[in-house]
Amino acid sequence: MNGAKCSEALMEFDFHLSVHDLIFWRDVKKTGFVFGTTLVMLLSLAAFSVISVVSYLILALLSVTISFRVYKSVIQAVQKSEEGHPFKAYLDVDITLSSEAFHNYVNAAMVHVNRALKLIIRLFLVEDLVDSLKLAVFMWLMTYVGAVFNGITLLILGKAAGRISPCCLK
Numbered sequence: 001m002n003g004a005k006c007s008e009a010l011m012e013f014d015f016h017l018s019v020h021d022l023i024f025w026r027d028v029k030k031t032g033f034v035f036g037t038t039l040v041m042l043l044s045l046a047a048f049s050v051i052s053v054v055s056y057l058i059l060a061l062l063s064v065t066i067s068f069r070v071y072k073s074v075i076q077a078v079q080k081s082e083e084g085h086p087f088k089a090y091l092d093v094d095i096t097l098s099s100e101a102f103h104n105y106v107n108a109a110m111v112h113v114n115r116a117l118k119l120i121i122r123l124f125l126v127e128d129l130v131d132s133l134k135l136a137v138f139m140w141l142m143t144y145v146g147a148v149f150n151g152i153t154l155l156i157l158g159k160a161a162g163r164i165s166p167c168c169l170k
Helices: 003-023 028-047 050-079 099-124 129-148 151-162
Strands: none
Touching: 003 028, 028 050, 028 151, 099 129
């Protein structure tokens, strides 16, 4: 296995491991931060449009980074130091995605898309009558759920239910 494939495999393993750690609350501060920010994001989407929420998030990020840059420039001018740009290390990071890695991600996604398309065709073209009737009954029940809750409310409720630590359920 060459170095690029090895690093991609390790990165994918590390990503799955970190998601697993978040779900099982291995690091309470990190998990609380992630779930808290996603809950705030969902509540914001319930109250405001997606465009407004994204615009406010970008403005908040820009105000923090611009303020930090100006602060470091003033400190550098007062202390007459030669520290340079505070984000230089991040600006120099190579974030390009190789063609091979891109194709690997697309091929992995295509497996799931093809499987979903086969299932949709099987259900809608009634290959198995019982499975298609199950889908029809489920969708009929979902019309009642949709009449009571909107999608964002369901996501917020699901997120709040996900915040219960599995260790507390024992």
